[in-house]
Amino acid sequence: MLELTDAEWIALVLSLKVAVTGVAVSLPFGFAIAWLLARKTFPGKLLLDGLVHLPLVVPPVATGYLLLVLLGVNGPLGSWLNDQFGIRLVFTWQGAAIVAAVMGFPLLVRALRLSIEAIDVGLVQAARTLGASPLRVFVTIILPLVSPGLIAGSLLAFSRALGEFGATIAFVGNLPGETQTLPLALYSALQSPGGEEMGYRLVGLSVLLAIATLAASELLGRSVRRRLTGAPQ
Amino acid sequence: MTRSLAVAVKKVEGAFTLDVDFIAGEGVTGIIGRSGAGKSMLLSTIAGLQEPDEGTIHLGGAPLYDPARNIKLAPEHRELGMVFQEARLFPHMTVKSNLNYARRNTQAALATFDEIIDLLDIPHLLSRRPHHLSGGEKQRVAIGRALLSAPSALLMDEPLASLDLARRREIMPFLEQLRQRFALPILYVSHNLDETLRLADHVIVMDQGSIVASGPVEETLSRIDVQSLILGGTTGGSHPEPVTIMAATIGARASDGLYAIDTPWGTLAAPDIAGAPGSSARLRIRARDIVLSTVKPTGLSIRNIIAGEVGTMTEAGSAQVDILVRPPDPSAAPPLWARVTRRAATQMDLQPGQPIWALIKAVVLASDIDLEALR
Numbered sequence: 001m002l003e004l005t006d007a008e009w010i011a012l013v014l015s016l017k018v019a020v021t022g023v024a025v026s027l028p029f030g031f032a033i034a035w036l037l038a039r040k041t042f043p044g045k046l047l048l049d050g051l052v053h054l055p056l057v058v059p060p061v062a063t064g065y066l067l068l069v070l071l072g073v074n075g076p077l078g079s080w081l082n083d084q085f086g087i088r089l090v091f092t093w094q095g096a097a098i099v100a101a102v103m104g105f106p107l108l109v110r111a112l113r114l115s116i117e118a119i120d121v122g123l124v125q126a127a128r129t130l131g132a133s134p135l136r137v138f139v140t141i142i143l144p145l146v147s148p149g150l151i152a153g154s155l156l157a158f159s160r161a162l163g164e165f166g167a168t169i170a171f172v173g174n175l176p177g178e179t180q181t182l183p184l185a186l187y188s189a190l191q192s193p194g195g196e197e198m199g200y201r202l203v204g205l206s207v208l209l210a211i212a213t214l215a216a217s218e219l220l221g222r223s224v225r226r227r228l229t230g231a232p233q
Numbered sequence: 234m235t236r237s238l239a240v241a242v243k244k245v246e247g248a249f250t251l252d253v254d255f256i257a258g259e260g261v262t263g264i265i266g267r268s269g270a271g272k273s274m275l276l277s278t279i280a281g282l283q284e285p286d287e288g289t290i291h292l293g294g295a296p297l298y299d300p301a302r303n304i305k306l307a308p309e310h311r312e313l314g315m316v317f318q319e320a321r322l323f324p325h326m327t328v329k330s331n332l333n334y335a336r337r338n339t340q341a342a343l344a345t346f347d348e349i350i351d352l353l354d355i356p357h358l359l360s361r362r363p364h365h366l367s368g369g370e371k372q373r374v375a376i377g378r379a380l381l382s383a384p385s386a387l388l389m390d391e392p393l394a395s396l397d398l399a400r401r402r403e404i405m406p407f408l409e410q411l412r413q414r415f416a417l418p419i420l421y422v423s424h425n426l427d428e429t430l431r432l433a434d435h436v437i438v439m440d441q442g443s444i445v446a447s448g449p450v451e452e453t454l455s456r457i458d459v460q461s462l463i464l465g466g467t468t469g470g471s472h473p474e475p476v477t478i479m480a481a482t483i484g485a486r487a488s489d490g491l492y493a494i495d496t497p498w499g500t501l502a503a504p505d506i507a508g509a510p511g512s513s514a515r516l517r518i519r520a521r522d523i524v525l526s527t528v529k530p531t532g533l534s535i536r537n538i539i540a541g542e543v544g545t546m547t548e549a550g551s552a553q554v555d556i557l558v559r560p561p562d563p564s565a566a567p568p569l570w571a572r573v574t575r576r577a578a579t580q581m582d583l584q585p586g587q588p589i590w591a592l593i594k595a596v597v598l599a600s601d602i603d604l605e606a607l608r
Contacts, residue, residue: 125282126321128308130335130382140334144325228325229364 004205008198010177011185012205018093018181019161022100023154026108030153034112055167056106064170067099071171095172096179103164104157111156115149116142148224155217162209182206238386238418242278242288242298251275251285251442257386261412261419263433263450265426265463271442272422276390279420280315281308292385312341314384318391320371322363328374329359335382342383343415352414353377353407369400373407380411386418387411393428401428408432426454426463430478430515438462451478451515455567472549475570477518483510491536491595497566501537502595520555520572524592527581537593543585544568546578554578558591 004012036042037049055063071078071089081087089095119142127137143150165183172179174188186202189195241254251271255262264272277283279290281297284305290298292313297306322331332350343349350356353373363371372392379387392408393401405428412419412432423429429436429450436453438446446459453459455478464473484493484500491502496516530538544557554575560566569591583589 120321122317122319122321123323125277125280125308126315126317127323127334128282129280129311129313129315130378131309131312132334133307133309141323229362 004201005198007176007185008201008205011180011182011202014093014096014177014179015162015181015209018096018100019158021094021097022104022161023108023157025097026101026105026157027150027154030105030108030112030157031150034109034116037109038113038116052109053106055103060103060164060166061170063102064099064167067095067102067167067171071095071098090171091173091175091179093172093178096168096181099167099171100157100161100164103167104160107156107160108153111149111153112146113149115146115153118149119145145228148221148228151220151224152217155213155220159210159213162206162213182209236293236385236416236418238279238420239289239291240275240279242275242285242290244274244278244283244285246274249442251278253437253439253442253444255437255444255447257418257420257435257437259416259418260434261421261432263429263436264420264422264439265424265429265436265454266439267463268424269441270424270439272424272439273390274442275439276315276388276420276422280313280388281306281311312383312385313388314379314382314386315388316372316376316379316390316392318394320363320368320375322366322371322374322378324363326362327359328355328361328363328366331363331374332359332378332381334378341385343380343417346381349377349380352410367400368396369403372396372400372404376407376411380415384417386420387415389419389421391422391424393425394423405431424463426460426476427517430454430517451480451567454478472553472555474549474572475520475555477516477520477523477567477569479516479518479567480513481516482513485510498539498560498569501539501593504595518569518593518597520570522593522597523558523569523571524594525556525558525571525573525577525581525583526590526592527583527587529590530592533592535592536595539569539591539593541569541589541591543583543587543589545585546583551575554583556583558589 033048033052037045037052068090069075071081073079073082073088073090078089081089087094089098123141123145124137127141132140162181163183164181165187168179168181169184169187174180174184176185180188182202182205186199186206189198189202237256237258239256242251244251249271251274253275264275266272274283278285285298287300288298289296292311296302296304297311298304322328323334326334332346344352350359353376355370355373355377358366358370358374363374366374376392393404396404409432421429421432433450436447436450437444438453438459440462445462446453446456457475460475461473464476479496479498481501482495484495486492491504492510494501494503494516524535529540541558541560544559546557547555549555549572552575553572556571556573556578558569558571560568571591
């Protein structure tokens, strides 16, 4: 039953590659934005907060279309990338990773922001009086204490990326081996006559993947919390 | 050279203005005042966690903050150890990692790692996480962590305020050792009279961002205006009960268990005094714990009977009078405050200048100081 066909393998590996890359790309930006939202006050903070959450509330197809307008070969950003670096995002797996990054971004930022807000500023002050530079404080205090949020947010964004459909198909299309992730492969299978069997298997695969991600999130979260507090859980 | 901390800063925050100017030498400088007096703000300004609007901060002659010379050292470069009200231990590290967090400059080290953990009695806690420590243990680790950063001065911001009475009693001896062991300027912020009495050599009294009094502890804290500032509103309502503060040396313990305590008023007797024979202590005697007599009493259980004369008499509400009892030689000892009822004062016909005997129950002197008694 779990003997996968080549096409299914390709879709699975591509999905993982796209999701992992997307999360990796969004992490530094997500951290910076979460830090701003958690610790700083500035004009336009509410606006930034709203912008970050847009991908969560706007129909995914609309987000994908916006990305196409912006990053397409003729789009303002896309043409610049193409001219300067020869980077083309439309119809490429890198484009799919950008979609994954954008769609997972609100979830990542929310989790990180909560985690950053929970860090006692007093600990940072104490570390500074003990001779630690801001960089050392970040590495030795902030990162370890924010790691539960980092893990939870990353895995949430990862799951969201695995399930991404609308924005992906609008921006990078549905090319087997390039942009055809699991949901897109499932869609194609259901569209073609006699594709039900492949459809069932892809559904099963997606469910398994989701369960594995949730389990990983729970286990990792637990072990990190235990490491952070030394408390038996 | 002796180390000293010279602070002259001004900082306005909303309606509040912090404006202080002082020099703290080696030993403990108590900074006392009610909450909201600006004590913590002062300490975090010295530590570099807040920036003043103007002024300078010097440690041992070297500038930590001197904008005119474009010097604004970051907190990590000020070599100041800070102990906060909450221990602020890093929860994801063991006690040992917390203690070792500061990268030690071994040349400036106050003492070795082992000496410091022995002093604070924490060697058995090294492998534990802060989560598993009691409040008192956490605060001891926090003190050790600050000491191990090899500071040139120590800033302590109400280190006992979040602990219960038992925990305070547990930590107090360590703080006293700290003072004796290390020749550092230590700024000790507190709103508690007894903590300050026990630890400080000098005291700075703050109110609404300014210094309202400063000087040697007994002298400064005996001032009635200082007392009503610190104690006002908590004892005796609008007429706070005065307190007599006396330096004392603990003498030998007699076979019946009483200690002889040498004070400027002569030798008094007290049971269970906190401190070893030969050590110095400060006595705090509440005015209501002193009984007055116009004749030398006999046949009473009271052991401590001292002769003086009536000084000023101050109304304390409609029914009570605070009476200052002066020693025969005013330069030898501070006056004593006694609070009696107006009826007693009238019936005894107390007049300034008349001889009087002040009676102090020995148990009142037991200076296992009840830190909770006053605030």
